[in-house]
Amino acid sequence: MKLCLVTDRRRLAAAVGARPDDSGVLIDQVRAAADSGVDYIQVREPDLDARDLTNLVRQLLKSTIGTDAKLLVNDRIDVALAAGAHGVQLKEQGIMPEHVRRIAPAGFVIGCSVHTTAGVPARKAADFLIAGTVLSTASKRAPEYLDEEGLRRIVRAADEQPVLGIGGLDVASVPMLRSSGVAGLAAIGAFIPAGGEDVPEFVQKRVRELRIALESGTRQP
Numbered sequence: 001m002k003l004c005l006v007t008d009r010r011r012l013a014a015a016v017g018a019r020p021d022d023s024g025v026l027i028d029q030v031r032a033a034a035d036s037g038v039d040y041i042q043v044r045e046p047d048l049d050a051r052d053l054t055n056l057v058r059q060l061l062k063s064t065i066g067t068d069a070k071l072l073v074n075d076r077i078d079v080a081l082a083a084g085a086h087g088v089q090l091k092e093q094g095i096m097p098e099h100v101r102r103i104a105p106a107g108f109v110i111g112c113s114v115h116t117t118a119g120v121p122a123r124k125a126a127d128f129l130i131a132g133t134v135l136s137t138a139s140k141r142a143p144e145y146l147d148e149e150g151l152r153r154i155v156r157a158a159d160e161q162p163v164l165g166i167g168g169l170d171v172a173s174v175p176m177l178r179s180s181g182v183a184g185l186a187a188i189g190a191f192i193p194a195g196g197e198d199v200p201e202f203v204q205k206r207v208r209e210l211r212i213a214l215e216s217g218t219r220q221p
Contacts, residue, residue, distance in 0.1 A: 002184030004040035004130070004164055005033045005206065006074075007060075007189045010047075015192050023059060025199060026122075030060045032200035033191065034069035036207035039137075040111070041184065042089045044074035050082075052062060057083035058202075070109050077103075089113065089130065090123075097125040117157040128162040129154070130186050135168030137189065148176045155181040173212040184214065196215040 012018075018025045029043055041064065043057055057073055061084065064071050072087040073080035077100055080088045087109025090097060097110045104110070112119075115133075123129060125165040131154040134146045145167065146154070151207040155163045162183035169177065170190045177185055190210070193202035 001209055001211075002039040002128070002164055003037075003214075004042055004070075004184065004187045005030070005038050005167075005203075006042045006166070006187035007043050008188045009045055011188065012192050012199075015194060023056060026056075027059060027063055028199050029191065029203055030071075031063035032203035033207060034064045034067040036055050036204045037067075037211065038069055038207055040109075040186070041069055041185070042111070042132050043071065043073045043085075044064065044073055044188075046074070050076070050079055051066050053079050054083045056071055057085055061085065072109060072111060087111065087127075090126070101125060109111065114154060116150075117153050120157040120161075121133065121155060124153055124161065126161070128183065129158055129163060130164045130166050131182075132156075132186075133167030134165045137168040144190075150181060151177075151180040171213050174210070178214070179191065185210070 007026060012029060013020045013022055013025055016025060021064060043060060055058040060069055070086035072089045074089050075091050075094055077088050077187045092113050092115055094204045095114055100110055103164050108162060110126045111122040111128050111130055114120055114129050131151055134151055151165050164186045165177055165182045166186040169185045169187050191203055192207055193199060
């Protein structure tokens, strides 16, 4: 079962009382996640221009050295390649994964976001899919949510292709996720502490909790 931390440096900074431009807090979060065994770290900072995003990705990549974590850039293939990231997470309305394969180096990881079963067939060239929005979330408002049944339909449409759920998911959501047959979860809020908790300690604890919950039962088809 895979875990993916999706970054939101502004939300993280607000939660811990740091300045929005303080990249140190985000670096601490990413380092703790990588050290704790998170599989993917998706850098999603849409307000940054290409130069600032490239610089941030390079800083965060240093935090993954010596770990198995793969750092992916949300949608910006140019930034991912320029910064030497491990891969990219493509939007459903964006470029197709097979086109990225033609220009990316060997081993480049490609994830794709999908919101309905209709988006699945054209993305078979991706390494995995992230399906959402599953539940109501503070980070993204959706006209409707997948819930368990919608997530289950996407998993079935994907067949053997791994699907991670995203959107309002936390430890309490794991029984629903296991029942739907997903290969793991992606989250922003689940990795952000509240109440002034230490960021690395919180992230390490949360990764342990999620790992235990995700792997404590057998997935149902």
